[in-house]
Amino acid sequence: MKEIAQTTRPAGNYMRAVMAVTWKDLAAELRSRELLSSMLVFSLLVILIFYFTLELDVKARNGITAGALWVTFSFAGTLGLNRSMAVEKDRGCLDGLLLAPVDRSAIYFGKAISNLAFMLIVEAIVLPVYSIMYNVNLLNLGLIMVTLLGSIGYSAVGTLLAAMSVQTRTRDVLLPILLFPLVIPVLVAAVKASSGFLLALDISEIIPWLNILIVYDLIFIAVSFMVFDFVVEE
Amino acid sequence: MRCLLRKPKVEVEIGMIEVKKLVKRFGLKTVLRGVDFQVAPGEFVVLLGPNGAGKTTFLRILASLSRPSLGHVSVAGFSLPAQSASVRQRLGVVSHMPLLYADLTAEENLQFYGRLYNISAINERITAVLDLIGLAHRRRDMVRTFSRGMQQRLAIGRAVLHDPDVMLFDEPYTGLDQDASEMLDDVLKNVAAAGRTVVMTSHDLARAEELGTRFDILSRGVISASSTRAELGSGNLLTFYKQALAG
Numbered sequence: 001m002k003e004i005a006q007t008t009r010p011a012g013n014y015m016r017a018v019m020a021v022t023w024k025d026l027a028a029e030l031r032s033r034e035l036l037s038s039m040l041v042f043s044l045l046v047i048l049i050f051y052f053t054l055e056l057d058v059k060a061r062n063g064i065t066a067g068a069l070w071v072t073f074s075f076a077g078t079l080g081l082n083r084s085m086a087v088e089k090d091r092g093c094l095d096g097l098l099l100a101p102v103d104r105s106a107i108y109f110g111k112a113i114s115n116l117a118f119m120l121i122v123e124a125i126v127l128p129v130y131s132i133m134y135n136v137n138l139l140n141l142g143l144i145m146v147t148l149l150g151s152i153g154y155s156a157v158g159t160l161l162a163a164m165s166v167q168t169r170t171r172d173v174l175l176p177i178l179l180f181p182l183v184i185p186v187l188v189a190a191v192k193a194s195s196g197f198l199l200a201l202d203i204s205e206i207i208p209w210l211n212i213l214i215v216y217d218l219i220f221i222a223v224s225f226m227v228f229d230f231v232v233e234e
Numbered sequence: 235m236r237c238l239l240r241k242p243k244v245e246v247e248i249g250m251i252e253v254k255k256l257v258k259r260f261g262l263k264t265v266l267r268g269v270d271f272q273v274a275p276g277e278f279v280v281l282l283g284p285n286g287a288g289k290t291t292f293l294r295i296l297a298s299l300s301r302p303s304l305g306h307v308s309v310a311g312f313s314l315p316a317q318s319a320s321v322r323q324r325l326g327v328v329s330h331m332p333l334l335y336a337d338l339t340a341e342e343n344l345q346f347y348g349r350l351y352n353i354s355a356i357n358e359r360i361t362a363v364l365d366l367i368g369l370a371h372r373r374r375d376m377v378r379t380f381s382r383g384m385q386q387r388l389a390i391g392r393a394v395l396h397d398p399d400v401m402l403f404d405e406p407y408t409g410l411d412q413d414a415s416e417m418l419d420d421v422l423k424n425v426a427a428a429g430r431t432v433v434m435t436s437h438d439l440a441r442a443e444e445l446g447t448r449f450d451i452l453s454r455g456v457i458s459a460s461s462t463r464a465e466l467g468s469g470n471l472l473t474f475y476k477q478a479l480a481g
Contacts, residue, residue, distance in 0.1 A: 013352050020349035028337040031376070092331025096392070098299055099333075100350035101323035233301060 017102040021110020025084065026117065035083045039122045043076040044129065051133055061134050066194035069130065069138075070187055073123060073147075074154065078176050080118045081158040084111065085166040094166070098232060108159060108228040112221075115162075116155040123147055142197035142206070149213040150190035153220060157182050160224040164231050189213045250275045250400055250431040251296065256305035258291055265291045267455035268305070273448075275399075278432040280446035282439070282475055287452045289435040290329075293404045296433065297327045310399055323351070326393035326401045326430075330408035332385040333392065336378035340369055340388055343377060344395055351396040359395060367391040367421055383414025390421050401425060403434035407441065419444070443471040451478035 029035050050068045054060075088094040088111075097107045127147075131138045158179055165174040189212040196206035253271040257264065265288040273279050283289050294300040296309060298318035307314040310324040327333075334343050341360060348356040364370040367387040377385060386406060393401060403422070407415050422445055426432050436442045442449065443463075449471060451459040459478035466474055 016352060017350055020346055023349075024335065024338065024342075024346045027342060028335050031337040087335075091336065092329060092333045093335060095297075095299055095327070095329070095331070096333030096347070097350070099297060099322055099325070099327055100347070101319045101352075102350060103319070233299070 014103060014106050017100065017106035018110045018113065021097070021107055022113045022117070025111065025114035028087070029114075029118070035080055035087075036118060036121060038083065039076040039080045039118065040125060042079055043072050043122055043126045046072045046075060047126065047130055047133060061136055062198055063195075065130070065134065065136050065138075065198055066191045069126070069194065070150065070191050072126060073119065073151070074180075074183065074187060076122055076126075077115075077119050077151070077154050077158060078179060080122070081115055081155075081162040081179075082166075082172055082175050084115055084118070084159075085162040086171070089166045089171075094232070104229045104232060105225045107232075108163070108224055111163075112155050112159040112224070115159050116151055119151045119155060120148070123151065136198070138198075140197050143194055146190055146193040146197065146210070146213070149210065149217060150186055153186040153213060153217045154183055156217060156220045156224055157186075160220075160228060160231060163228065167232075185212060185216050189216070249273055250277075250310055251433065252306070252308045253296075254306040256292075256295065256307060257303045258288070258295060258300070259303045265455060266295075269452070269455070269457055271450065271457055273431055273433060275431055276429055278426045278434070278445060278447045280442040280449050281433060281435045281452055282437075282442060282449060283435075283452035284479065288455055289452050290404055292452065293327075293329075293402050293433065293435060297325060297402055298322055323396070324399045326396070326398035327404075328386075328389050328393045328401070328406050329404040330406065332377075332389040334377050334385060334388060337376065339374050339376050340364065340380075340391075341373045343388065344392060347392050347395055353396055363391040363395055366394070366424060368417070381414065382409050383411065383417060386410060386414065386418060387421055390418075390425065394425060398430065400431045401433075403432065403436075405435055405437070407436065407438055415441070439471050439475060443469075449474065451475060453479055 047068070054064065088097065098104065100107075127138045130136070161178045161182070162175055165171045165178060168174055189209045193206050193209035193213065196209065249272040251271065251273040253269055256266050256269040256271070258266040269292060281289050281292070291300065295302050295307060295314070298314055298321050301315050309321045312320040312324075314321055335346070338346065344360045344363065345356060348359065353359055361370070364373055367390055369384060369388055369391065372380065372384065377388065380388065390406075406418060406422070410418060419441065422434075426445065434442070434445070446463060448460065448462045449466065450457050458481065459474065461474055
């Protein structure tokens, strides 16, 4: 017989819960590599398909680069979002998260940060590969900033919608159907801003698109913070 | 396996669980039709009923995973859904799903939940819990290498990690073989002996009779019958159950 004293401190450590969820996702992915490998292989295949189907001259390549990149990022991102939430649902772990005595938005932010990290890792590999294959210089600070802003918006909306769609039988189909119409503003702004940086346009022509990205990110992070609790509860 | 003696962290004078006129609807379908249910501190209540009676729905409402459509629900003195975070701090839940991450070790799973529950001295607590469930030797093994029985024991370890006053078990024996079920019996007895309030759903009447101090029958969306072990006597649970369903 052994007595164990009470071991809990007052609840409410919001950031600790956010980081715990992110740490858990990254640690599990580091072991299994299921999510990252599928996102990466898919991304590389999309780039290859573009490469073989579009025989473009240098000027045309620069014109389609931004579009091709964001098509690749968004498709691979959807794959990652689906998988990331499916892991929680399939073994009942989502209930385990929801049973924790923390504000449920902390779970949302933890998942959104890990989804963002997975997207950024894939993008960090895809950009140099694309550069080499298409002979286009993508080592551009502006492009990297747009990629970051676009990925934040994509992960913010995608994590919320993945939490909704994972509760349905048709989750694999439902997520893209719900997600793509909502992320059109992000994709359009990201493609325009990326093109602007790649074609070395004047910054005054790019700033409006950057503003759209920033506003979209802020709005959807705020909306997700407010509604996540209702989305995950029966 | 050691028994963890403890006292409830909250002093609840009436019932540890209080449910009055609980109704739950999913669209046009009414699953619970006015459930009244009270559990005193330290009681081990087994909730019996046929498939589709609403047992899991009822436990999910108690666990704050589902909102009641109508009625009053309080756990450990806190109302649901208004004070759900306070309820969840005092609640441990085990279902037939382990709620564990296959690609993390037993220790990492418990560390993760320990962080969510903001438990201090987490490593000492994990050691004590792994001792309780008999998995100290598998501490650093990945959960995907565990048998179903071991995963269920670790699930109980996860549920008692934050030392809850109230525990909910939803069909914890599902999918377990005889040995694993017997081992789970020991763990459940230890959990109950520690003074916790327990509500368990089960279809296994023999196990229910062995473990429970009270038996409630949930049928057609209401608690149709209730009896304590002392009132029933030994070996009469099956008759009681059949009469409750027939009536």
